Amino acid sequence: MFYPSLLPRHALLSILLIAACDDAASEHKAAVGAQNEANGKIAVATTEANQKVAGAQAEAKDKINTATQEADQKIKEAQLTADAKIAAAKENFLKLREEFRHTTQSNLIALEHSVAELEHKAKKAVGKERADLHAKIKQIHARHEAFASNYKLIENESATTWDETKTRLDKEWADLKALLDSK
Numbered sequence: 496m497f498y499p500s501l502l503p504r505h506a507l508l509s510i511l512l513i514a515a516c517d518d519a520a521s522e523h524k525a526a527v528g529a530q531n532e533a534n535g536k537i538a539v540a541t542t543e544a545n546q547k548v549a550g551a552q553a554e555a556k557d558k559i560n561t562a563t564q565e566a567d568q569k570i571k572e573a574q575l576t577a578d579a580k581i582a583a584a585k586e587n588f589l590k591l592r593e594e595f596r597h598t599t600q601s602n603l604i605a606l607e608h609s610v611a612e613l614e615h616k617a618k619k620a621v622g623k624e625r626a627d628l629h630a631k632i633k634q635i636h637a638r639h640e641a642f643a644s645n646y647k648l649i650e651n652e653s654a655t656t657w658d659e660t661k662t663r664l665d666k667e668w669a670d671l672k673a674l675l676d677s678k
Contacts, residue, residue, distance in 0.1 A: 588654040588657065591657070599664070602668065610639075613628060614632055617629055635674055638674060645664060
């Protein structure tokens with residue numbers, strides 16, 4: 496058995512120092528081992544995290560590409576729909592304008608016949624009736640010329656200004672017709 500009291504003091508100190516050094520060295524060795532183990536776990540965790548980030552980025556990129564393709568397709572479809580509606584509206588406008596032109600031409604021909612009849616009646620009339628008929632015919636010709644001049648402008652009218660122009664021409668025509676039909 497070992498009795499420390501029998502050893503000289505310096506030998507006892509030496510034994511204690513050696514024991515303490517062994518503990519410090521083993522603690523240092525354990526600390527280095529723990530650090531190495533932690534570094535290994537950090538490396539594995541970093542690799543896994545980087546793989547997850549790369550996977551998430553790839554998935555996000557795929558979702559972005561899919562969303563972009565869907566948006567592009569919707570844009571194309573909307574543009575095709577808009578183009579079709581614009582073409583139909585333009586076709587309808589051209590048809591409407593052509594119908595108005597045809598109706599107006601027919602009305603002008605009928606007006607010219609009525610004016611010719613009125614002129615024939617004026618030639619046969621005498622006195623105040625003749626003067627009144629010639630004055631009326633003169634007014635009809637002036638309004639007819641104004642109407643015909645404005646009517647020629649429909650060729651340059653767009654769909655946006657059509658309603659206003661048509662309303663103005665309809666009023667001019669109504670006024671001209673009322674003058675012709677007046678006694």
